[in-house]
Amino acid sequence: MRPFRQVLIVCRKELRDSLRDRRALFPIALAVLLYPALIAMIMTRIASRQREANDITIPVVGRENAPALVDWLSQQSGVHIVDGPEDAEKTVRDGTQSVILIIPKDFAVKFRDSRPAPVKIVEDSSRDGERAKVERVKRLLSGYSNEIGSLRLVARGISPVVAAAVEVQDIEVSSAQQRAATTLAFIPMMVLIAAFTGGMQIATDSTAGERERGSLEPLLVNPAPRAAIVSGKWAAAALLSIATVSLTTILAVVEMRTLPLAELGIRFRFGAEQLASMLAVLVPMCPFIAALQAYIATFARSFKEAQSYMGALMLVPMIPAIAGTMYSFNAQTWMYPVPMFGHYMLLTGIIGGRTISPWSYVANAVVSLVLAGVLVAAMARLFRNERIIFGR
Amino acid sequence: MIRVEGLQKRFGDVTAVDAVSFAAENGRVTALLGPNGAGKTTTLRMIYAVMKPDSGRVQIDDVDAVGDPQGAQARLGVLPDGFGLYPRLTAREHIHYFGELHGISGARLEERTTQLLKLLDMTAIADRRAAGFSHGERTKVALARALVHNPQNVLLDEPTNGLDVMSTRAVREIIRRLRDEGTCVLFSSHVMQEVSAVSDRIIVIAGGRLVAQGTADELLQRAGRESLEDAFLALAGLEAGSH
Numbered sequence: 001m002r003p004f005r006q007v008l009i010v011c012r013k014e015l016r017d018s019l020r021d022r023r024a025l026f027p028i029a030l031a032v033l034l035y036p037a038l039i040a041m042i043m044t045r046i047a048s049r050q051r052e053a054n055d056i057t058i059p060v061v062g063r064e065n066a067p068a069l070v071d072w073l074s075q076q077s078g079v080h081i082v083d084g085p086e087d088a089e090k091t092v093r094d095g096t097q098s099v100i101l102i103i104p105k106d107f108a109v110k111f112r113d114s115r116p117a118p119v120k121i122v123e124d125s126s127r128d129g130e131r132a133k134v135e136r137v138k139r140l141l142s143g144y145s146n147e148i149g150s151l152r153l154v155a156r157g158i159s160p161v162v163a164a165a166v167e168v169q170d171i172e173v174s175s176a177q178q179r180a181a182t183t184l185a186f187i188p189m190m191v192l193i194a195a196f197t198g199g200m201q202i203a204t205d206s207t208a209g210e211r212e213r214g215s216l217e218p219l220l221v222n223p224a225p226r227a228a229i230v231s232g233k234w235a236a237a238a239l240l241s242i243a244t245v246s247l248t249t250i251l252a253v254v255e256m257r258t259l260p261l262a263e264l265g266i267r268f269r270f271g272a273e274q275l276a277s278m279l280a281v282l283v284p285m286c287p288f289i290a291a292l293q294a295y296i297a298t299f300a301r302s303f304k305e306a307q308s309y310m311g312a313l314m315l316v317p318m319i320p321a322i323a324g325t326m327y328s329f330n331a332q333t334w335m336y337p338v339p340m341f342g343h344y345m346l347l348t349g350i351i352g353g354r355t356i357s358p359w360s361y362v363a364n365a366v367v368s369l370v371l372a373g374v375l376v377a378a379m380a381r382l383f384r385n386e387r388i389i390f391g392r
Numbered sequence: 393m394i395r396v397e398g399l400q401k402r403f404g405d406v407t408a409v410d411a412v413s414f415a416a417e418n419g420r421v422t423a424l425l426g427p428n429g430a431g432k433t434t435t436l437r438m439i440y441a442v443m444k445p446d447s448g449r450v451q452i453d454d455v456d457a458v459g460d461p462q463g464a465q466a467r468l469g470v471l472p473d474g475f476g477l478y479p480r481l482t483a484r485e486h487i488h489y490f491g492e493l494h495g496i497s498g499a500r501l502e503e504r505t506t507q508l509l510k511l512l513d514m515t516a517i518a519d520r521r522a523a524g525f526s527h528g529e530r531t532k533v534a535l536a537r538a539l540v541h542n543p544q545n546v547l548l549d550e551p552t553n554g555l556d557v558m559s560t561r562a563v564r565e566i567i568r569r570l571r572d573e574g575t576c577v578l579f580s581s582h583v584m585q586e587v588s589a590v591s592d593r594i595i596v597i598a599g600g601r602l603v604a605q606g607t608a609d610e611l612l613q614r615a616g617r618e619s620l621e622d623a624f625l626a627l628a629g630l631e632a633g634s635h
Binding site: 002005006009010013016017020021213214215216217218220221222223224225386389 | 440441442443444462463465466468470472474475476477478479480481485489490492493494495534537538
């Protein structure tokens with residue numbers, strides 16, 4: 001009973017101590033607030049670009065050369081035609097306009113003679129964000145071209161159907177939708193990083209930091225089993241990690257509900273069920289991460305060294321995300337219990353709206369918790385090692 | 393009381409403590425006197441059970457410190473060498489933390505804390521964070537948290553090291569007070585005046601070995617010297633030309 005109380009005493013002290021450390025809380029605040037804010041910004045930008053593309057103003061140079069085309073364009077929904085500037089290329093290059101249509105003088109003559117009439121589109125393809133707009137203009141022009149072409153064939157007594165050798169049915173996954181999906185795929189990595197950020201401070205400060213300050217020896221003079229002291233430190237780190245991850249996840253889900261996802265072609269709705277599923281994956285993961293961080297930090301000869309290990313450890317949650325984009329692997333049952341990898345698969349599965357067997361959650365959680373226990377026991381052994389305690 | 397028999401500790405090829413035996417009685421102040429690197433800190437660390445001796449016995453009252461380190465630690469109050477505080481905790485929180493780890497809580501803990509704050513004249517800094525404390529204030533906090541559970545045996549490793557005159561006096565005052573209350577006090581020092589000022593019994597160690605023990609007078613007699621400092625140098629084998 002007494003050792004259990006001692007675990008709570010150490011845990012409470014470490015939490016109180018670290019919550020007073022403003023400098024250490026900064027990365028946690030960053031993980032909780034900045035990453036979701038970044039996602040919100042990216043998503044709203046993509047959505048607003050999408051809207052811009054639907055509601056488009058096209059500057060036209062030489063509109064008097066093709067009044068019929070200009071009339072047709074301005075009849076299309078959401079299209080406004082304005083007079084183009086003198087130096088079209090310069091205007092696009094410096095970003096004042098994203099796309100300008102130039103109708104050369106010979107358009108009318110060639111059009112009348114049923115020869116391909118030239119139209120120039122001035123665009124800057126290096127500017128990624130304007131692509132939707134440019135593509136809309138190109139689609140409009142090819143629509144016009146098809147319409148006139150068909151009329152000409154009809155005038156010559158030929159069915160326009162003959163001219164269409166292949167009928168392309170466009171199942172469109174527009175680039176905006178892709179980018180929105182990529183941004184959503186960022187969420188699992190974001191919450192995994194939040195878990196590492198949350199545990200980091202206590203894991204280093206209460207081990208390598210405690211020894212460097214010289215407060216470890218006085219602490220170990222108290223009649224408490226090393227396992228109790230180590231468990232208290234680990235529990236504190238795990239709790240802060242859980243708090244960080246929960247806040248980040250809640251914020252991310254709330255955000256997904258408020259963002260115009262439908263506008264981006266993502267029909268999936270985020271709700272309480274997704275939040276609960278994500279937390280079911282993340283909460284059992286935090287004790288494992290905290291144990292891993294504390295164990296590694298105990299090995300470090302100094303606080304600085306421990307911090308640099310934590311930085312390297314931060315790359316671990318990025319590995320499955322990077323691997324996921326390089327090789328598009330399918331979720332298989334054996335992957336779920338693998339730490340980090342399985343967590344990433346479960347989270348992407350939840351966000352992607354896939355149905356996952358409850359056993360995958362259980363297997364994943366059990367492996368995480370067992371590993372956490374093993375690491376804490378190993379850490380208690382380190383705390384009995386004189387070379388570790390006195391930093392020889 | 394503290395009893396040490398045939399204590400031995402090696403670090404690699406170096407024997408830091410070699411066959412050290414002595415006893416520190418209740419109601420007495422026993423000093424561990426020796427030059428830097430003599431093995432004082434290692435000896436104390438084995439007594440307060442954060443280091444395991446390679447051989448030898450350590451007995452705290454009737455508890456074997458090697459076999460039951462926590463049982464021994466419950467009977468000890470320790471001011472380790474180069475102790476550190478938690479910069480973001482207040483003086484009072486330091487005392488509470490260690491008190492709770494010793495199983496004291498509630499009104500009893502509050503009462504004992506107030507008592508220690510008064511005893512060590514640190515009521516003014518009780519609720520300030522340790523980050524800005526002077527060396528004297530830090531020592532007081534470390535002493536208070538070491539004494540929170542009213543230990544029967546107190547170990548102090550170089551307690552007055554680096555302290556000014558006022559703080560040194562305060563520490564001596566505490567040591568005398570503890571002795572008068574019947575506590576067994578064992579402290580280490582390499583400073584002669586320190587040892588002669590407060591200790592009833594002196595144990596001289598050098599090179600990891602116990603070279604002499606007794607009262608100040610006995611040591612003077614044994615070494616055949618006038619001053620304690622000369623006696624210490626002679627006993628420790630540090631006199632010019634003795635090598």
